[in-house]
Structures are given as structure tokens and as C-alpha cells.
Amino acid sequence: MAVTYNYQLQYELCSLLFLLAITFQFVSAKKFPTRTNFLFTLILLCAVGSLTTDLLGCLTVMNRIMVPLWLNYLINGLFYFLQITIPGLTCIYVLIATGCTYKKNPRIFLVMVPAAAFMLLQILNPFTRMFFYFDVIDGLAVFRTGRFHTLYYAGAFFYEIVLLLIIIFMRRNLSRKQIWTIVLFTIVVSVAMVIQMKNPELLLVGTAMTIAILLWDLTLQSPDSMFDGESGVFNIVALKLYMDDRIEASKCFFTVMEIDGLSSTEREIGDKSSHILMNSIGDYLSSLSSGSVWCFRDSKTRFWVGSKSKAEMEEVSGLIVERFRKSWDAGGVNIDLMAKVLSVDMGTSVSISTPEMIALIGELLDEETTYTDQKKSVTIDFQQIAKHRRRQLLEESMRRSIKSGEGFYICMQPIIHVDDLSFSSAEVLLRYDDPNLGAVSPGEFIEVIEQGGMAIFIDNFVVDIACRVLAKHPEINMLHLNISGAEFFHNPTKRIYDVVKKYGIEPKRICFEITESVAAKNPDLLMAFMNEMIKMGFSFALDDYGTGYSNILQVMKLPFATVKIDKTLLDEADKGKRILESTIKLFCDLGLEIVVEGIESKSVLDRVTKMGAKQIQGYYFSPPLVEDDYVAFVKNGNRRK
Numbered sequence: 001m002a003v004t005y006n007y008q009l010q011y012e013l014c015s016l017l018f019l020l021a022i023t024f025q026f027v028s029a030k031k032f033p034t035r036t037n038f039l040f041t042l043i044l045l046c047a048v049g050s051l052t053t054d055l056l057g058c059l060t061v062m063n064r065i066m067v068p069l070w071l072n073y074l075i076n077g078l079f080y081f082l083q084i085t086i087p088g089l090t091c092i093y094v095l096i097a098t099g100c101t102y103k104k105n106p107r108i109f110l111v112m113v114p115a116a117a118f119m120l121l122q123i124l125n126p127f128t129r130m131f132f133y134f135d136v137i138d139g140l141a142v143f144r145t146g147r148f149h150t151l152y153y154a155g156a157f158f159y160e161i162v163l164l165l166i167i168i169f170m171r172r173n174l175s176r177k178q179i180w181t182i183v184l185f186t187i188v189v190s191v192a193m194v195i196q197m198k199n200p201e202l203l204l205v206g207t208a209m210t211i212a213i214l215l216w217d218l219t220l221q222s223p224d225s226m227f228d229g230e231s232g233v234f235n236i237v238a239l240k241l242y243m244d245d246r247i248e249a250s251k252c253f254f255t256v257m258e259i260d261g262l263s264s265t266e267r268e269i270g271d272k273s274s275h276i277l278m279n280s281i282g283d284y285l286s287s288l289s290s291g292s293v294w295c296f297r298d299s300k301t302r303f304w305v306g307s308k309s310k311a312e313m314e315e316v317s318g319l320i321v322e323r324f325r326k327s328w329d330a331g332g333v334n335i336d337l338m339a340k341v342l343s344v345d346m347g348t349s350v351s352i353s354t355p356e357m358i359a360l361i362g363e364l365l366d367e368e369t370t371y372t373d374q375k376k377s378v379t380i381d382f383q384q385i386a387k388h389r390r391r392q393l394l395e396e397s398m399r400r401s402i403k404s405g406e407g408f409y410i411c412m413q414p415i416i417h418v419d420d421l422s423f424s425s426a427e428v429l430l431r432y433d434d435p436n437l438g439a440v441s442p443g444e445f446i447e448v449i450e451q452g453g454m455a456i457f458i459d460n461f462v463v464d465i466a467c468r469v470l471a472k473h474p475e476i477n478m479l480h481l482n483i484s485g486a487e488f489f490h491n492p493t494k495r496i497y498d499v500v501k502k503y504g505i506e507p508k509r510i511c512f513e514i515t516e517s518v519a520a521k522n523p524d525l526l527m528a529f530m531n532e533m534i535k536m537g538f539s540f541a542l543d544d545y546g547t548g549y550s551n552i553l554q555v556m557k558l559p560f561a562t563v564k565i566d567k568t569l570l571d572e573a574d575k576g577k578r579i580l581e582s583t584i585k586l587f588c589d590l591g592l593e594i595v596v597e598g599i600e601s602k603s604v605l606d607r608v609t610k611m612g613a614k615q616i617q618g619y620y621f622s623p624p625l626v627e628d629d630y631v632a633f634v635k636n637g638n639r640r641k
Contacts, residue, residue, distance in 0.1 A: 009058060015210040016051040022210075022217055023048055034241045039093040040216070046086050047213060051206045053079035061143045069134055072143075073126050080131060080152055081122050086209070087159030087189075088115035094166050094182060098173035099244075111162060118155050153193055160186045185212040228297040230275070231282030239296035242306055243354045252346030252357070252380075253313040255305040257320060258365050260338045262301045269330055277330035284323060288316055298358065302365070310345055317343040317375045325373050340368045341375040352385055360388040366451065390437070394445060395452045397434045402457045408432055410465050411624035412479070414633065415595055415617045418609050423634050425478035427513070427617065428466050429624045430458065455484035456492075463496055466510070467503040473631055480511045480541060493532045507537030511562065515543045523554065530559050541595070545569075545583075552586070563587050564617075567598020570608075581611040588612055 023044045057076040060067040091111045100108055125131050130148040163186050167179055174182075192208030226238035234242070246252040259281075266274035285295040285303060292308040293316060305320070307313040321341050327334035344361055346352075352360075357380075364378055378384075401407035412426040432440045449458050466479045500507060512533070514526065530540050541562035542555060546569040555563060569580045587594050596608045599618030608616060625633055 009055060011204060012051060012055050012058075012206045015207040016048070016055065019044070019048055019051060019210045019213065022214060026217060034245050035096050036093060036241065039089060039096065043086060043089050043093065044213065046082050046089065047209055050079060050082040050086060050209070053082065054206055072134055076132060077122055077125055080125075081119055083152065083205075084115050084118045084122075084155050087156055087163075088112045090185075091159055091162050091166065094163060095170075097178060098166065098170040100170070114155060114158060118151075156193055157190065160190050181216060184215060188212045188215075228282070230278040231285070231297050231303075232279065233282050233285050233295040233297050233303070235296065236298040239298055239304055239358075240354050242294060242296070243357060246306065247346065247352065247354060247357060251308065252344075253307045253310055254344040254361070255307070255313055255317045255320060255375075256342045256344055256361055256365060257303050257305075257324075258340040258368075259301045259303070260340070262337065265335055265337070269333055269335070273330040273333055277328055277335055280328050280330070288319065302362075313343055313345070314377075317341055317377075321373060321375045338373070340365055340372070342368070343375055343377040345377070345379045352380075356385075356388065359392075360384065363388060363391070391448060394434070394437060394440060395448050397437065398432065398445065398448060398452070398454060401432070401434075402454060402461075407434060408458070408461060409626065410462065410469075411626055412469075412630040413617060413624040414622050414630070415480070415615055416621050417615055418605075418613060423477075424615060425480060425511070426476065426630065427480040427624075428462060428482070430462055430482070431624075450484060459484055459492070460495070460499070463499050467500055467505050469627055470505050470509055471503040475631075475634060476509075478509050478511055480513050482513045482515075482543065493529065493536075496533070497536055507533075508539070511539045511541050513541045513543040513564065514560075523558065527558060534559055541593075555587075555592075556590070560592065562593040562595060564595040564597055567618075570596075570598055570604060577607070580608070584608070584611045584613055 026044060027041060053075050057072075057079050060072050060075055088111065092108065095108055095111065121128070121130055125146070126133070129146050131146045131152060132149060133144055133146060135142045135144055163182055167174065167182055171179060188208045189205070189212055192204040196204050226234055226241075228235040243252070266277070269277070281303075282295075282297075285305065288305060289295055292312060294306045296304040296306070298304060305316050307316055320339070324337060324339045324341075327336050329335075342361070342365055344364075346357070360380065364384075368376065397407070409431050411429045411431055413429060414423045415425045415427060416422070417424045430442065430446075432442075432445045434440055449455055462481055466481055470476055470479060497507075500510065534540070539561040540559065541564055542558070542560045543564045544566045545555070545563050546566040565580070565583065569576065569583065571577065571580070584594055584596075593615065594613055595615040595617055596613045597617050599605050599608065599616045599620045601620060605616060605620055622633060
């Protein structure tokens with residue numbers, strides 16, 4: 001069939017110019033090399049090539065007198081070749097956006113098989129004349145459509161259907177915005193193809209493709225949505241995309257830094273200076289960026305720098321440490337900042353997700369309790385990943401236990417009065433038994449409680465159970481309850497008193513133990529809380545004295561009635577003995593009650609008794625006991641002479 005269309009090129013020409021502008025903007029914009037960015041760049045270039053060859057093909061057909069036959073075949077063949085490539089690449093892009101990659105599923109590229117078959121047929125077209133061909137009549141080339149010309153549209157429609165099927169079956173892996181963008185992309189292109197099939201002169205497919213790509217660029221590939229507005233580096237959205245690619249390639253090298261004092265500094269210097277300070281930090285990190293180094297910010301104080309090699313990571317880490325030894329400019333004000341700098345090498349091929357990796361590195365940073373001007377290197381191995389996953393399982397299990405009331409229980413360890421070896425009181429100790437993980441040590445689950453924001457719920461549980469025990473057993477004089485520092489921020493006074501009142505317990509039967517670390521970090525809040533509770537009749541003991549957080553002035557300032565000396569002071573060396581003896585004497589002279597913890601032998605008991613200790617606690621007399629065993633222990637008078 002001979003074709004003598006009078007093509008209307010104005011739509012296609014305008015679309016090409018507009019598409020060139022989009023392509024230039026995207027290619028020149030600052031971005032990192034993710035698979036989706038690479039594919040979108042490839043789609044843009046194919047679209048530009050498709051529109052260009054479409055326009056040139058129309059011109060060569062309309063001016064076939066002046067154009068060699070081979071050039072007609074080449075330009076028009078290239079147009080059809082690119083037209084079927086674009087929808088295939090689009091399907092690959094969407095599949096990768098759902099998290100489907102070649103490493104996870106090598107069959108992903110089977111979606112390109114129809115496109116590859118079409119390309120092969122297109123290459124053979126000059127010989128088979130399947131799609132189009134030229135007849136030479138009276139010395140002129142006449143364009144004719146082949147018997148299978150409509151196969152070109154059928155191939156495009158096939159990929160439109162594939163896109164919709166991907167949305168249907170993998171919608172859980174796509175955001176609502178992604179779904180609607182893909183649907184609109186499919187609708188716009190499909191409608192344009194139907195119109196052009198009936199009116200080939202209009203050349204609307206190129207225009208529709210440009211509109212769809214613009215929509216795609218503004219919603220899914222907009223570089224602006226990847227940037228942190230304050231610092232100018234990439235944000236956490238970009239970090240996740242970048243990390244997806246690096247983990248997939250098993251080449252994950254990061255320098256992660258947590259900046260100390262940033263929030264308080266910003267409050268002191270004001271908004272304008274804060275903005276300048278953050279720009280200074282961002283500009284410095286951006287200066288490190290190259291084709292293989294990329295900078296991200298995932299929270300107010302935490303920044304990531306991704307590298308392609310371990311050597312490059314070590315170099316970047318060293319530069320950052322060196323920079324933080326100097327001051328930062330904040331609009332004429334020099335600000336000194338400190339940072340934890342962690343060099344992270346993903347040194348294992350174990351499967352780990354991006355959210356898991358971010359959470360794991362966050363935990364490693366949190367474990368670093370001090371900020372220094374030195375970097376620390378860590379290799380993510382199977383053991384660390386296993387520890388992180390156990391922690392996640394434990395946290396989930398503990399949250400369920402808080403709701404159900406199962407799993408947590410208390411034990412009581414007797415506090416012995418050395419004069420007559422009577423049981424003056426007991427310390428309540430929390431225990432946790434997970435139905436799947438088994439018995440979990442306090443050293444493991446206490447940290448999860450405090451860092452997981454569950455401390456208040458657990459404190460409520462302990463107070464309630466302890467009050468229930470005291471109400472049931474009047475023979476128990478006093479219970480010591482450990483309380484979290486998180487309580488002080490939530491005005492717990494009335495809440496605790498209401499629980500005690502509910503069971504009819506006298507407040508003097510409860511002593512709250514506060515650790516040295518809590519006393520050192522929150523002295524003002526602790527003072528207000530203690531004064532209120534003491535007025536109601538409660539008392540307080542300073543726990544773990546000697547672990548290095550507090551000093552004698554803090555003990556004197558806060559209204560403690562009791563000091564519990566940690567077992568770390570039970571040093572057998574002569575100097576240690578003298579320190580312990582002077583500590584006991586000092587607190588006794590101040591009118592404080594002393595409890596020495598960690599007594600595990602008769603010799604240690606005799607030694608601290610001679611030093612003046614009146615109360616002791618430890619395994620020499622009894623381990624922590626569940627309620628029934630503790631009551632039996634007290635009633636039977638199980639004492640060691």
C-alpha cells in the first residue's frame with residue numbers, strides 16, 4: 001500500500017524541543033548513579049532519538065526525490081527500533097522501582113524478549129519488508145507499509161498491558177504516587193497511539209511520550225525531592241535509593257557522622273546563623289563529592305558519605321575527622337563542633353535490606369557514648385547482623401508482652417542487715433522470658449527497653465507488681481525499685497502515688513533506686529522529682545555508686561537516704577580496700593545508710609563488716625528469687641552464718 005501522508009510536524013517538533021530541555025535539565029542536574037536514574041537517562045535519550053528519527057523519517061519520505069534509498073531505510077528503521085525499546089525499558093524501570101533486581105530475580109530481563117524479537121525483525125525489515133519498504137517507480141522511492149505494520153502498535157500495547165499487570169501484582173511495593181504516575185503514563189501514550197492509528201498524519205505519539213515523561217520527571221525523578229533544604233546535600237530518600245544499589249552490588253562503603261551539640265548550638269546562635277552553619281557543613285561535604293563519593297543527611301545531626309572503595313572511604317573519613325578539629329563559620333561566629341565518625345565496610349554478602357542497614361549503623365553509632373576527634377572503623381559481619389536482628393525480634397516481642405502482660409516478671413534479692421542477719425528489705429529485679437527466644441538476660445533487654453521508649457510502661461509494671469506483693473505480704477518491710485531516668489520527663493509523681501494508694505501501701509515501704517548515670521545526666525529534674533516523692537513518704541537510694549558517673553558532691557546535693565556501693569569497689573588490692581573503707585566511713589558520717597552489693601564469699605562479707613557496712617546484698621546469701629521462693633526464704637529464716 002503506497003502512503004502519501006502530508007505529515008503535520010509542528011506537534012512533534014515542539015515536543016522534541018521540550019524533550020531536549022527536559023533531558024538537558026535531568027542530565028546536568030546533581031544526582032547519584034542509581035539504576036533507576038541510569039534507566040531514566042536511557043529512556044530520555046531513546047525518546048529524543050525516537051522523536052528525532054520520526055521527524056527526519058517524515059522529511060525523508062516527503063522529500064524522497066533528494067534522499068538516497070538506503071538513508072530512508074536507515075532513518076525510518078531506527079525510529080521503529082527505538083519506539084519498541086522505550087516501553088521495554090519502562091517496564092524494566094518499574095520492576096526495579098518495586099525492588100525487583102537482576103540479582104534477586106535474573107528473569108527480570110525476560111520482559112525485553114518481545115522487544116528484542118521486534119528489534120531483530122526490524123533489522124531484517126529491508127529484506128523481509130514486514131513493516132515498511134520503498135518501491136522505486138519512475139526513478140522515485142515510494143513509501144509503502146508492510147503486511148505486519150500494525151505489529152508495531154501491537155508491541156507497544158503489549159508493554160502497556162505489562163505495566164498495568166506490574167501495578168496489579170506488585171502494588172504493595174509501590175507508593176500511591178508511583179502507581180498513579182504509571183497509570184497516567186500508560187493512558188496518555190495509549191490514547192495517543194489509538195488516535196495516530198486512525199490519523200497517521202498527526203504524529204501524536206511523540207507528543208504524548210513527552211507529556212508522560214514530563215509527568216514522570218516531576219513526580220518520580222525530580223532531583224529537588226532528593227535534596228535536604230538546609231544543607232544542600234542529598235536527603236534520606238536519596239540515601240535509600242543509593243544504598244539499595246550499593247547493597248545489591250555488595251560494594252557498600254560509608255562514612256557516617258553524628259554531630260554533637262548541633263541542636264543546642266542552633267538555639268543559641270539563632271536561625272540566620274544556624275542556616276549559615278548548616279550551609280557551611282553542607283558545602284564542605286559537597287566538596288568531597290565526585291563521581292564516586294556522594295553525601296546524604298538522614299536526620300538533623302547525622303550525615304552519610306558513600307564511597308565506591310574501602311581506600312576512598314578511609315580517605316574521606318580522615319578528611320572529615322581533620323575538618324571537625326577546626327571551627328565552623330556561622331556568619332561571623334566561630335562554632336566548635338564534635339562528631340562521632342564511623343567508617344562502615346559492608347564486609348559480607350549476607351542479605352540485608354536498606355532499612356535494616358540504616359538501623360544497624362544507627363545502633364553502632366548509639367553504642368559510641370562519647371564524641372571524639374578520632375574515627376572508628378567497623379566491618380558489618382554476620383555476627384553484627386544477627387545481633388541486630390535478635391534485638392529487633394526482642395523489641396517486637398517485648399512490645400507484645402507489654403500489651404499482653406505476659407513474659408515479664410519480677411525477682412527479689414534479699415538485703416541483709418549484718419548485725420543480726422535479718423532481712424531488712426529486698427531489691428526488685430525485672431526478668432523477661434520470651435516464648436520463642438527463651439530467658440533473656442537483663443543486660444540485653446534493659447538496653448532495649450530504654451532505647452526503645454518502653455521504660456515508662458515497664459516502670460509502671462514494676463511498681464504495680466511490687467505494690468501487689470507488699471499488699472499480699474505485710475511481713476516484707478520494704479522493697480527497692482529501680483526506676484528509669486525517662487520517668488522524670490513525664491511527671492510520674494501522681495501516677496506512682498495513685499498506684500501505691502490503690503493497694504493501700506504506705507509509701508515508706510518503697511525505696512526507689514536511681515543509678516549513678518541517671519543522677520549525673522538529669523540532676524535538676526531528679527531533684528524536683530525526689531523532693532515531691534519524699535514529701536509523700538517515699539525514700540531514695542543511689543545505685544551503682546563507684547561505676548564512675550557521679551561524685552561525692554552529687555551525693556550530698558541530692559536527698560538520698562541510702563547509697564548502694566557497686567561491687568566494682570570490692571577490690572582485693574590494698575589501695576582498693578582503703579578506698580572502700582573510707583567511702584563507707586564517709587557516708588556513715590553523713591548519716592546515710594550503706595548497702596554493699598556483690599557479696600559472694602564469707603571473706604568479703606567479713607572484710608566489709610569490719611569496715612562498718614551495716615547492710616549487704618549478694619549471692620553469698622541468696623540469688624534473686626521469685627515471689628513464692630522469696631517469701632519461703634524469709635519465713636524459713638534461711639541465713640548463712
